Amino acid sequence: MSETATPPVVRLEHIARAYHTGTVSIPAVRDITLEIQPRVFSVIVGPSGSGKTTLLNMIGCIDVPDSGRVEIRGEDVLRLSDNALADFRARTIGYVFQSFNLIPVLSAFENVEYPLLLLNVPAAERRRRTAAMLDAVGLAAQARQRPNELSGGQKQRVAIARALIKEPALVLADEPTANLDSVTGAAIIALMRRMQETFHTSFIFCTHDPRLMAEADQTFSIHDGMLL
Amino acid sequence: MLFRLAIRNISRNRRRSVMTASLVAMGALALLLFGAFTTYIFAGLETGLVQRGGHLAVYRSGYFLFGPGNPAAYGIDDYPAVMRGFGDDPVLRGMINAMTPTQAVVGIAGNFSGDTSASKTFFGIGLVGADQERMRQWNEHGASRPYVADDRLSDPNASRGVIGRGVARMLGLCGPLHVPNCPVPEAAAAPAATAAPLEPALADLAHEEQESQPAAGAVPQVQLLSATANGAPNIVSLDVAGVDTQPVKELDDNYVAMPLALAQQLVYGRGEHKVTGIVLQLHRTEDVPAARARLLSLIAERHLPLEVRDFQELNPFFVQVVGLFSLIFLFLALIMIVIVLFAVVNTMTMNVLERTAEIGTIRAMGVRRGSVRRLFLAEGAVLGALGAALGVVLAFIVIALVNHSGLQWMPPGNTDPVPFQLAWPTRPVLLLGTWLGLVLVATLATLPPANRAARSRIVDALRHV
Numbered sequence: 001m002s003e004t005a006t007p008p009v010v011r012l013e014h015i016a017r018a019y020h021t022g023t024v025s026i027p028a029v030r031d032i033t034l035e036i037q038p039r040v041f042s043v044i045v046g047p048s049g050s051g052k053t054t055l056l057n058m059i060g061c062i063d064v065p066d067s068g069r070v071e072i073r074g075e076d077v078l079r080l081s082d083n084a085l086a087d088f089r090a091r092t093i094g095y096v097f098q099s100f101n102l103i104p105v106l107s108a109f110e111n112v113e114y115p116l117l118l119l120n121v122p123a124a125e126r127r128r129r130t131a132a133m134l135d136a137v138g139l140a141a142q143a144r145q146r147p148n149e150l151s152g153g154q155k156q157r158v159a160i161a162r163a164l165i166k167e168p169a170l171v172l173a174d175e176p177t178a179n180l181d182s183v184t185g186a187a188i189i190a191l192m193r194r195m196q197e198t199f200h201t202s203f204i205f206c207t208h209d210p211r212l213m214a215e216a217d218q219t220f221s222i223h224d225g226m227l228l
Numbered sequence: 229m230l231f232r233l234a235i236r237n238i239s240r241n242r243r244r245s246v247m248t249a250s251l252v253a254m255g256a257l258a259l260l261l262f263g264a265f266t267t268y269i270f271a272g273l274e275t276g277l278v279q280r281g282g283h284l285a286v287y288r289s290g291y292f293l294f295g296p297g298n299p300a301a302y303g304i305d306d307y308p309a310v311m312r313g314f315g316d317d318p319v320l321r322g323m324i325n326a327m328t329p330t331q332a333v334v335g336i337a338g339n340f341s342g343d344t345s346a347s348k349t350f351f352g353i354g355l356v357g358a359d360q361e362r363m364r365q366w367n368e369h370g371a372s373r374p375y376v377a378d379d380r381l382s383d384p385n386a387s388r389g390v391i392g393r394g395v396a397r398m399l400g401l402c403g404p405l406h407v408p409n410c411p412v413p414e415a416a417a418a419p420a421a422t423a424a425p426l427e428p429a430l431a432d433l434a435h436e437e438q439e440s441q442p443a444a445g446a447v448p449q450v451q452l453l454s455a456t457a458n459g460a461p462n463i464v465s466l467d468v469a470g471v472d473t474q475p476v477k478e479l480d481d482n483y484v485a486m487p488l489a490l491a492q493q494l495v496y497g498r499g500e501h502k503v504t505g506i507v508l509q510l511h512r513t514e515d516v517p518a519a520r521a522r523l524l525s526l527i528a529e530r531h532l533p534l535e536v537r538d539f540q541e542l543n544p545f546f547v548q549v550v551g552l553f554s555l556i557f558l559f560l561a562l563i564m565i566v567i568v569l570f571a572v573v574n575t576m577t578m579n580v581l582e583r584t585a586e587i588g589t590i591r592a593m594g595v596r597r598g599s600v601r602r603l604f605l606a607e608g609a610v611l612g613a614l615g616a617a618l619g620v621v622l623a624f625i626v627i628a629l630v631n632h633s634g635l636q637w638m639p640p641g642n643t644d645p646v647p648f649q650l651a652w653p654t655r656p657v658l659l660l661g662t663w664l665g666l667v668l669v670a671t672l673a674t675l676p677p678a679n680r681a682a683r684s685r686i687v688d689a690l691r692h693v
Contacts, residue, residue, distance in 0.1 A: 062592050062686040083596050090594020097690070101589040105236035117229055118594050162593075 007074055009169055009202045010036035010059055015068030017054050017225075028054040029065070030225040036204060036218065038169070041196055043205045043213055046222035052206040053174055055222060059204060060172045061089050073169050090118045094163030094201075096173035096192075100155040102147040102162075108154075109134065109143040112161045119166060133161045136198070137191060153184035157191065164195055171196075173205045177212060189215055234606035237579070244575055249615035251571040252670060255564035256619020256662055257626065262560055263658040264627055266553040267651035271369035274513065277543050279364045279372065282326070282507035283516050285542060286310070286523060289533045291504060292541070296351075299332035300457040300495045303502025310532065311506055319522045320508075323515045325366060328359030329503035331491040335454030337391075337466075337484060339399040346399045350391075352452065352484035354491020354503075357381035363509045373646060380469035386489045387465060390472040391450065394481030404448040407471050452484065456497045464494045565669050568612075572673035576608055580677040587681050588689025597682040604678035605671055612670025616663045627652060 017029040028051045036042050036059075044052045057063035058070060061077050070077050073092060080088060094115075095101075102111050113130040121129070134140050137157040147155055156176060163171045176192070177185035189212055196203045205212055213219060221228040238245045287295065288302040295302035304310060307329055314320055315327060331354035338347035357379070365375050380390050393410060396402050402410035447467045456462045466486055474480035492501040510519055516538050527534045540547050580587070587600055627650045635648035653659050 057687050060592065062690075083598075086591070086594050086596045088594075089592065093594075095589075095592050097589070099585075101585065101690075103586060103590070105233065105240060114590075115593055 006038055008035040008071075009038045009073055010034070010204070011069075011071040012055075012059070013069040013071075015058060015065040015070060017051075017058060017063070017065045027225050029058070031068075032222075032225075032227050033068075034220060034227060036202060038202050039196075039200045040217040041193065041203050041205075041215055042218040042220065043207055043216040044220045044222060045207060045213055050222045051225040052222050054225075056172055056174055056204065056206050059170075060093055060095065061085055090115065091166070092169050094166065094168040094171040096156070096159045096163050096171065096176045098175040098178045100147070100152070100159045100179075102155055102158055104147050107144050107146055108139055108150065108158045111147070111158055112165050115162060115166045129165060133165045134158075136195070137161045151184075152180050153187060156180060156184075156188050160188070160192060160195060164199055164201065167199055168201060171201050171203045173203065173207075175207055175209075176205065177207070177209045185209065186211060230602060230606050231610065233603060234610045237583075237603075238607050238611055241579075241582075244578065245611060248571050248575040248611055249618060252568050252612055252615025252666055253619035253622060255568045256616045256666055257622045258564055259557075259561055259662045259666075260620065260623035260653045260658065261626060261650065262557055263655075263662065264623070264650040264653045266557060267653065267655065267658070268371060268649050269553060270550055271371035271651060272646070273546055273549060274539075275367060275369055275371045277539050277546055278368075278509060278513070279366050281539060281542060282328075282363060282509035283513060283539050284508040284510070284520055284523065285330075285537050285539075286314075286506040286508070286527075286534050287504065287537065289535045292535060292537050295504060296332065297334070299334065299504045300455065302504055303331075303457065303496070304504070304506065304534065305500075305502060307503045307506060310534070313526060313530065314506070314508070314523065317522065317526060320519060320526075323510045323512070323519050324508055325511045326359055326362045326507075326509040328356045328363070328507050329488060330355055330505040330507055331488055331495060331502075332504045333452075333454055333491050333495050335452055335494070337395060337399060338451045338453065339401060339448070340451065341404075341449065344400045348395065348398050349482065350395060350452065350484045351479070351482040352486060352491060354486055354488040355381055356488050363507075366509055368512060369651075371649075371651075380472075381485060381487060386487045388447075388467040388469045389484060389486035389490070390470050391466075391468055391485075392480040392483030393471045393473040394477065395483060396468070396471045398481065399450060401448050401450070401468060405468060405471060410471075450484075452486070452494055454494050456495060457499060458497070460497070462494055462497050464490055466490065561665075565665075568615075568666060568669050569673045572608055572611060572670045573676060575611070576604060576674045576677040577680075579607065580604065580681045583681075584684065584689045584692035587684060588686050588692065591684075591686045592690065601675075601678045601682040604681055605674050608674025608678070609667055609671040612667040613663075615670070616666040619666070620659065620663060623653060626650075 012032055012034050014031050014033055015029060016027070016031055018025045018027040032055060044055060046052045054063065058065050059072070061070070061072065064078065075088065077085060077088060103114065106114065109130055112133055113126050116126045116129065131140070131143070134143050137160055139154060139157050139161070142150060142154060147158070150158065173192070177188055180188060192203060193215055195201070207213065286304070288304050291302040311327055311329065315324065333352040333354060335350060335352070336347050337350040360381060361377065364378070380388060391401070393407060396405055396407055397410050400412070402412055447469070449465050449467055451463055452466055453461060453463045466484070472483065472485060474483050488503070492503070496502060508519065510516065520536050520538060523536045527536070591600065630648065630650050636645040637648045638645050
């Protein structure tokens with residue numbers, strides 16, 4: 001990592017997280033401290049059960065560590081109220097899920113448009129930006145189709161478009177190519193790389209996919225809840 | 229977007245949503261049909277009572293509580309002037325459809341024609357026939373049977389009246405009056421067994437009165453005996469033009485209606501003719517409070533010893549029927565609410581369970597807990613609104629079918645079968661109340677599953693399969 005004057009987009013300080021089953025406590029993340037710089041393509045790698053998804057969830061402000069400090073774009077997110085945290089996620093973080101997680105009753109266009117609705121973007125601007133984003137991911141022709149009418153690759157393109165439409169500082173993706181065939185997976189990786197460069201957004205992935213690892217600017221290896 | 233999303237979400241599992249909306253519709257249908265039925269009952273009862281006794285009655289103070297036992301002591305002095313005062317009042321004038329004096333009278337009625345010698349107590353009323361005919365045409369709610377003119381109490385013949393079927397039966401007049409289905413007492417028991425025996429002197433008086441009357445041809449006569457306001461016995465003959473069956477047996481067994489002048493002659497003799505009541509029938513029932521207030525104001529201004537009673541006070545039966553049906557309606561509404569509540573809770577709980585991962589997704593995207601709650605509440609509200617609207621449409625169709633079916637029934641307080649009709653449930657309190665009530669119930673029923681959805685942890689929801 002080179003020294004830079006720009007503050008990190010993610011800063012974790014001694015975070016720990018354990019899951020509790022009855023009286024048994026299972027540590028998922030143990031005392032992790034890390035920084036991720038803006039506009040980089042980062043991956044978190046590790047075997048199943050190593051704690052990478054838990055780590056990603058805490059970076060994405062959808063899970064809370066038992067101890068430690070989480071800063072996203074300089075904001076101590078653990079001090080935010082539930083509503084403020086929701087608003088923060090709406091503005092700052094985009095998600096791409098392994099199972100796409102599109103809203104089935106909305107068309108591709110409406111799925112992509114949805115985050116802008118949460119930000120109260122005026123309707124005309126919403127429509128313009130959504131159309132442009134769908135065009136950018138190559139799905140202009142499928143705008144009116146619902147998720148069940150799209151292929152896996154198309155769904156993931158919609159998910160990427162949905163994550164990027166609000167131009168977030170951070171896009172988190174948990175195994176984004178796991179449910180795709182190799183050709184489609186490669187295309188999605190290429191698309192994400194291109195979009196990251198276009199929108200100057202920080203991408204953080206959890207993955208087992210070596211092609212994705214090969215694209216990474218920064219790699220974090222995690223094992224038994226600890227960074228190696 | 230909220231309601232667009234809600235409508236699309238409830239269309240995901242169409243069969244389940246249709247079943248739930250149908251249950252809501254059945255709830256609305258049941259409430260509206262029962263509401264329509266009770267509205268018709270209330271309108272029919274009110275119409276009958278107002279046609280007979282008007283909306284308001286003005287009595288001498290104390291008459292309502294004590295007068296019926298001795299009406300002669302509660303006459304209204306100079307009643308024509310009092311009526312003029314009411315009729316000329318600019319406020320009341322526009323409200324009044326009819327205003328008529330009445331004279332209550334109690335006494336003994338006897339039939340001493342031919343071999344018959346029967347008598348019994350009676351409760352009579354002296355009326356102005358033309359006014360009564362006008363009142364009988366009142367039909368504000370469209371719930372009246374078709375008007376048929378009745379001249380049996382017409383003024384030109386001041387001694388002609390009608391009696392209750394029970395009076396006719398006990399006085400042995402069913403045969404002469406050709407009353408169908410009216411049993412004649414057996415010879416051994418009749419008619420003395422049913423009659424209150426007259427004092428010999430009074431019986432002689434009755435016979436004399438009957439003999440002094442010109443031969444009335446085929447028209448049966450009864451002799452009415454009462455005490456005048458001065459306490460002296462008085463007697464008049466009444467040509468019985470027919471029977472007027474009363475809905476309550478006790479009344480039917482005592483009812484005698486006669487022209488006002490005859491009743492006054494019986495009660496006041498040669499003294500000043502008064503009346504016991506001034507009946508006012510208004511154009512609209514909703515004017516009763518205003519008209520009553522105005523009457524009381526006029527009475528106070530003129531220092532008249534009068535009191536005002538409305539038709540509900542005079543007919544507690546009406547209030548009881550309204551109360552009974554209202555209670556049944558409330559009970560039915562509670563049952564419907566419980567059914568709708570359980571149906572919607574079940575449906576929305578299933579919806580929340582099936583969409584747990586989706587809830588996690590939108591929460592991760594920045595949707596607040598409150599917005600998740602609102603989304604599900606909107607779905608419940610849409611389900612309720614669609615179901616209740618369907619129920620309203622069905623109710624109107626069923627009412628139209630019933631009203632054209634030609635069914636008949638015997639409502640309480642009636643003496644003859646009438647067409648079975650349902651009132652159109654256009655009263656806002658019934659129509660909007662039912663619709664809004666069910667929407668509210670459906671929305672509230674969604675609250676527990678909506679809260680569950682809103683409270684779920686994002687990571688747990690995202691892991692849900």
